[in-house]
Amino acid sequence: MKKVILTGDRPTGRLHVGHYVGSLSERVRLQNSGDYDEIYIMIADAQALTDNAEHPEKVRQNIIQVALDYLACGIDPEKSTIFIQSMVPELTELTFYYMNLVTVARVQRNPTVKSEIKMRNFEASIPVGFFCYPISQAADITAFRATTVPVGEDQMPMIEQCKEIVHKFNSVYGETLTDPQIVLPSNKACLRLPGIDGKAKMSKSLGNCIYLSDEADVVKKKVMSMFTDPNHLRVEDPGQVEGNPVFIYLDAFCKDEYFAEFLPGYQNLDELKEHYQRGGLGDVKVKKFLNKVLEAELGPIRERRKMWEQRIPDVYDILHEGSKVAEKKAAETLNDVREAMKINYF
Ligand code: ATP
Ligand code: MG
Numbered sequence: 001m002k003k004v005i006l007t008g009d010r011p012t013g014r015l016h017v018g019h020y021v022g023s024l025s026e027r028v029r030l031q032n033s034g035d036y037d038e039i040y041i042m043i044a045d046a047q048a049l050t051d052n053a054e055h056p057e058k059v060r061q062n063i064i065q066v067a068l069d070y071l072a073c074g075i076d077p078e079k080s081t082i083f084i085q086s087m088v089p090e091l092t093e094l095t096f097y098y099m100n101l102v103t104v105a106r107v108q109r110n111p112t113v114k115s116e117i118k119m120r121n122f123e124a125s126i127p128v129g130f131f132c133y134p135i136s137q138a139a140d141i142t143a144f145r146a147t148t149v150p151v152g153e154d155q156m157p158m159i160e161q162c163k164e165i166v167h168k169f170n171s172v173y174g175e176t177l178t179d180p181q182i183v184l185p186s187n188k189a190c191l192r193l194p195g196i197d198g199k200a201k202m203s204k205s206l207g208n209c210i211y212l213s214d215e216a217d218v219v220k221k222k223v224m225s226m227f228t229d230p231n232h233l234r235v236e237d238p239g240q241v242e243g244n245p246v247f248i249y250l251d252a253f254c255k256d257e258y259f260a261e262f263l264p265g266y267q268n269l270d271e272l273k274e275h276y277q278r279g280g281l282g283d284v285k286v287k288k289f290l291n292k293v294l295e296a297e298l299g300p301i302r303e304r305r306k307m308w309e310q311r312i313p314d315v316y317d318i319l320h321e322g323s324k325v326a327e328k329k330a331a332e333t334l335n336d337v338r339e340a341m342k343i344n345y346f
Contacts, residue, residue: 005030006146006180008042008085011062012052013204014211015069017298021190021252022152026183028074030150039080040144040326041070043319046086047137050130051120067315069212072305077318085140087323090330094139094337095132101168102135102161110134112157119205138162143330145178153184153191154201173340177333189251198227198245210294212301219298223291228283235282241273246286254293262292 007027009015015024031039043066048059063084070082085091107113113134117126134157141149141162149159159182166177185191192201195208202209210222228246232239241247256268266272272289275281308315338344 001147001178002037002145003035003148004144004146004178005036005039005080005148005150006042006141006144007040007150008044008140009066010044010048010204011059011066012048013062013209014065014213015073016202016204016209016211017249017253017294018152018193018195018202018209019069020073020212020301021187021193022185023150024070024073024075026150026185027080030148030183031076031079032074036148038144038329040146040329041075041080041082042085042140042326043067043083044085044140046092047133050127050133050136051116051122053127053129063319064312064315065213067319068305068308071308071315071318072212072301074304077322081322081325082318083322083326084319088143088327088330090327090334091136091139091143094143094330094334095136097337097341098135098138098165098169099132101165101172104131106161106164107131107134110157110161112154134158134161135165138165141180142166142177143333144326145329145333146180147178148183149180150183156182156184169337169340173337176336176340187252189248193252194245194248196222196226196245198243212298213305214298215302216295216299219294220291223287223294224284226287226290228286232276232283236279238279239276239281239283241276246283246290247273247276249290250286250293253290253297258289258293258296261296263289 005027007023009019027041030036043063045059045063049056052059067082075082113131117123122130137158138161151159159180163179166179169177194200195202195206196210197208199206199208210219214222226246229240229244231237250269250272254269259266259268263272266275272281272286276286335344
């Protein structure tokens, strides 16, 4: 069986370091491993419209921003197909058929849908399209016969729901669809990176992000303003590292070699954490170190992004070509689906 990756992002804003550790860096690693036959990376504009129907311009403009972020992180269009969801209308037709295989109660139980409805104050006014987005996500995954879906932890219930649709379809219409597996980041700190405000998740919609395209001085300002342990008031006080966003970011980004370069006196993160817990280590020192670590990681990404910003027509070509390749593959699957459902009349 072919090994196929499908993943993507909503073009609701530029991508941030949560996306990077939760999914983007993993995609680049899998892409460069050479272990996959096909890789599809989708800019989910149709999904973004489900809760941005009144702001189509925002979605449209962010497509290019997300594409630039991909290229900046090392997604290689020679190895990965980058495409725009709405340019593959086959996905909509698949969604329509899958809707019959899922109950309203089942979507309502989906924990990610639940929390996103709450976050958007949609309780009394959920757009039907938004409610159905887990089903459309199942269409995206299965259209490409994805075996592997590298995403952040918040997507786990979506993949579960997708697997149920696959099993249901295959049991009703015969073995047709491919069962996907989720791949979560192996580093626990990367599963759901908190925002700089210490909130549960860094999210474009919450405005608590460090963006991949932020300039070095902006990153520094954000890092220096970060939430830490509220009880760590004086340098000599013992501090807490669990749940402390500054240390969670270090867990996600820090490599041992950065200590020799930026903070000699410590060998590794464990030593730094022990000092903080003991007392005698100030937040400012830790934040300055985190800022240097982030700059080492984000600097090259920012430079590559600037290079691609000079080549916008080429980026659109990449999206256009990718969308054609994606449509061809989705059309094959849709044909198989219609055959299985015995609705290929002519
Ligand atoms: P929105 O607020 O519009 O939903 P978002 O910031 O949640 O935007 P998505 O486009 O929904 O971003 O998510 C894209 C991918 O990034 C998904 O795989 C998701 O799991 C992952 N991801 C998003 N935020 C984080 C985070 N804070 N930590 C780890 N992974 C994340
Ligand atoms: Mg999201």
